[in-house]
Amino acid sequence: MTTPTGAELDARAVALDRAHVFHSWSAQAALAPMAVAGGKGTRVHDHSGREYLDFSSQLVNVNIGHQHPAVVAAIQEQAGRLATIGPATAHLVRGEAAQRITARAPDGMDKVFFTNGGADAIENAIRMARLHTGRDKVISRYRSYHGNTGAAINATGDWRRIPNEYARGHVHVFGPYLYRSEFWAGSPEEESARALQHLRRVLQCEGPESVAAILLETIPGTAGVLVPPPGYLPGVRALADEFGILLILDEVMAGFGRTGEWFALDAFDVRPDLITFAKGVNSGYVPVGGVVISNPVAATFDERVFPGGLTYSGHPLAAASIVASIEAMESEGIVAHAKSVGTDVLGPGLTALADKHPIVGEVRGSGVFWAVELVADPATRTPVSAAVMGRAKAELVARGLLPFIADNRIHVVPPCVVTTDEVAEALAIYDDVLSLLDAVG
Incomplete structure (x- = not known):
């Protein structure tokens, strides 16, 4: 039997893809994916x-x-030891992964709820915020992307939200973006102050007693790598505290080294109540995500059932890849x-x-x-x-x-x-x- 050439394998990969794979965010007919x-x-x-x-x-x-050889080896070794186990068990590598993540989070955030990716991390962070506060609304930004599931896509601000608006209780605001300022600002300080005043007014008009969470990407990624100006994130934290609202920072894209920090929030004087993370934690080698939970929010569910779960929460292959990734990031x-x-x-x-x-x-x-x-x-x-x-x-x-x-x-x-x-x-x-x-x- 003749061994296929590289060109033949590339052509076969593309042909199979076009015949059988349905792609995200795309009109299918004109696609020409790279092998x-x-x-x-x-x-x-x-x-x-x-x-x-x-x-x-x-x-x-x-x-x-x-x-990365260390991460690949960790996945292979874990697959040989135990390829899967349910989330209700205590599994060593899952605990090791959670410990390493919380060690990099702000003090007082000692628990991790594992998910399959970033979108369901957002879903569960919103669920926790609503149950903890007893409130419903979530404030997020127009220039944002939080994922492609029910609440996550409604929290998203860009065009992808509009054909998918099925979830309730979502309100959007403009965040700081001095190059295209919505606030006629002339400096980063003006942009920060005016964006915060805009947020305050939206909270007041929506009724702050109805708002469970303010959900922000620490640095909006797909929306344009919009680094927040001085004072903005601490100002959001102060507004959240003033009105008894939880602050959720989405670090799915910005976390685990991407900005030159373990978490992007490390460069700003801000401590959230919940942090969502995903692909950066293990470079996407195995699908995984999660929510890092502050101790007061976690305590809400000490005697109260948390009504959420996933079959693959804390999957051992994903957990092993997290441990190896964080260890490699540290040692190298x-x-x-x-x-x-x-x-x-x-x-x-x-x-x-x-x-x-x-x-x-x-x-x-x-x-x-x-x-x-x-x-x-x-x-x-x-x-x-x-x-x-x-x-x-x-x-x-x-x-x-x-x-x-x-x-x-x-x-x-x-x-x-x-x-x-x-x-x-x-x-x-x-x-x-x-x-x-x-x-x-």
Whole structure:
């Protein structure tokens, strides 16, 4: 029997996908997915051997890089020992995973409820907040993404919410975004103060006694890597305390090294009541998510049944991957590396591109979590068209770089283990493509 060539395997992968796989967030007919056969570190490759520099981290989750040997080995060893067990049991690796997560959380957050991913982490955080407070409403931002399940998609602010509005009690506000300020602000301090006043007025108009939680991505990711200005998150915490509302911080995308911190909240003077996490905790090697719970909220359910559960909560393969990931991040200094790469190499490099290319309106971010916002006119800040972004994606892929594209932005989000040489390689590719786009934007 003839061994298939790499090209034949790539073609078969695409053919099977198009025949049988239904893709998310897509009209199905025009899809042309890329075949990926393997990866290592910051690169992936197809069956034919062509390599791509992965500056998307897939869905901004492969924080520790592709195929980290320690994490792969931990999953293999756990599968040989015990591949699955129900969540009602006490299983050592599950407890070890929870302990390592809570050790990185703020003091007084000692329990973890494990889920299968980020969306159901949000669902359960909202459930806990409603049961703890006895209230119903959840305040979240328009510029946000929290997942594709009932309450999570309603808490989301972008277009994906609108065809999926089935859950109750969701109210949205505008958060700070100085480059496109909703508040006519002229400085980060003004933007922060006015966004907080807007939030206060919405709370007052909705009736704060009806609000269970304020749910925020610590740094909104898909919405544009919107780093909060000074005072904003502490101000939200103060409003929550004033009105007896819980603060939920969504760290699904921003957590576990992505911003150069263990949790993105570590860079801000804020302590939430609940933290949601998911893919970054183990780089998505096995589906997992969870809620880190403050002790007062956890105590609500000491004598009261928590009406929620999942068959695969704290799945042993996922737990083993978490333990191995966190241990590798600690022993290899991966979080500190992500911070220094962002501060010393990636941030300055992207800023230099912004200075060079008129199509770049703004660059913002930290660690390995950046957005390059493209505009047709720097004066009016008019976003470039979808056609321009489509060309940007095609040109980047043609040069061997996998991008993360959202609206009029290129999100620059490599694995936390990216090297300075790989950053330089990517910056040269971005420079080349931006030069082309300057002429058409």
